[in-house]
Amino acid sequence: MIGFLGAGRVGAQAALEVASAGIDDVTLVDILPGLAEGEAMDISQKIAETGVDVEVNGSTDFSALRGSDVVVITAGLARKPGMTRMDLLEKNAGIVAAVAKEVAKHAPMAVALTVTNPMDVMNYVVFRKTLFPKGRVVGMGGILDLSRFKSTISAMLDVSHSSVTSLVIGEHGENMLPLPRHTSIGGVPLTKLMDETQIAQANETTRRVAIDVISKKGATVDAPANGVVRMVKAIAWDRKEVIPASAFLEGEYGVEGICIGVPLVLGAKGVERILPLDLDDKEMAQFLRGAKTIREGIASISSLL
Numbered sequence: 001m002i003g004f005l006g007a008g009r010v011g012a013q014a015a016l017e018v019a020s021a022g023i024d025d026v027t028l029v030d031i032l033p034g035l036a037e038g039e040a041m042d043i044s045q046k047i048a049e050t051g052v053d054v055e056v057n058g059s060t061d062f063s064a065l066r067g068s069d070v071v072v073i074t075a076g077l078a079r080k081p082g083m084t085r086m087d088l089l090e091k092n093a094g095i096v097a098a099v100a101k102e103v104a105k106h107a108p109m110a111v112a113l114t115v116t117n118p119m120d121v122m123n124y125v126v127f128r129k130t131l132f133p134k135g136r137v138v139g140m141g142g143i144l145d146l147s148r149f150k151s152t153i154s155a156m157l158d159v160s161h162s163s164v165t166s167l168v169i170g171e172h173g174e175n176m177l178p179l180p181r182h183t184s185i186g187g188v189p190l191t192k193l194m195d196e197t198q199i200a201q202a203n204e205t206t207r208r209v210a211i212d213v214i215s216k217k218g219a220t221v222d223a224p225a226n227g228v229v230r231m232v233k234a235i236a237w238d239r240k241e242v243i244p245a246s247a248f249l250e251g252e253y254g255v256e257g258i259c260i261g262v263p264l265v266l267g268a269k270g271v272e273r274i275l276p277l278d279l280d281d282k283e284m285a286q287f288l289r290g291a292k293t294i295r296e297g298i299a300s301i302s303s304l305l
Ligand SMILES: NC(=O)c1ccc[n+]([C@@H]2O[C@H](COP(=O)([O-])OP(=O)(O)OC[C@H]3O[C@@H](n4cnc5c(N)ncnc54)[C@H](O)[C@@H]3O)[C@@H](O)[C@H]2O)c1
Pocket: 005, 006, 007, 008, 009, 010, 011, 029, 030, 031, 032, 035, 074, 075, 076, 077, 078, 079, 088, 092, 095, 098, 099, 114, 115, 116, 117, 118, 119, 140, 141, 144, 172, 219, 220, 221, 224
């Protein structure tokens, strides 16, 4: 069973996609009375017509998460136009600290998949509050940044999305690190097809695009939900998929004691391996800037930990 803690925009959309794809039974939990139940009813009625036989339930009671193999955490506040992810820090830390304890209590064997922003800091809060082994705590951010980088590059070069293979790591925030040096267009290095100015423009667009969406439609929903579904599938089907995602580091990439985005192997056990990568000086500096921001975020909520 896949649990969704938070049945707001991203949680409900991801739950809809997980159920529609028949990945597993779904349970939504939200503190807002009626919301999770209503979403569950709506999704159930959809899949009844399309002929998918999974069970979908909703509740305000955290114990409904019992038996979850994965719990997707989207509980919390979302950004409004003009806000950075870090602006949500204090409020969401309190919410996430509380719900993480519920995950540990009711779904002690689950993989916790953190989505709430600022995601890397919240992923650390989940790690500390669930007391789960580090492999069973992972955060969604890199796959979303990657989908935005791919979308930008394919538009700039007028090539199909599927021709672009790339990687975005680091903080899921202002210091995200798109990696043009590790990007290829059907095997042709990106650096052969774009000059430095164009690459800088692609990086900047990728960084900015989420706030553009928020200012136009109020929230980012479809692309984040897709990232969640991709990760849920990797875990539920033990796909051992290589995905950039937030994990607790103990020296990898020169970083220790925080969660940040790195390429990792995602399977039934959660984070099964973190893959190494050679970063040049400029890339490493950006990665470490992100790590510093996350560390400062964690320090500012230390009283909650
Ligand atoms: N990691 C990413 O890439 C990414 C992408 C998009 C959004 N987000 C983040 O995900 C979070 C959710 O976004 P959204 O647009 O779905 O927001 P939303 O406001 O639509 O939904 C959040 C839900 O959480 C619920 N909630 C609040 N406190 C709760 C608690 N204690 N227990 C259970 N439920 C609780 C609310 O009732 C609400 O339904 C935000 O923090 C947003 O910034 C992250």
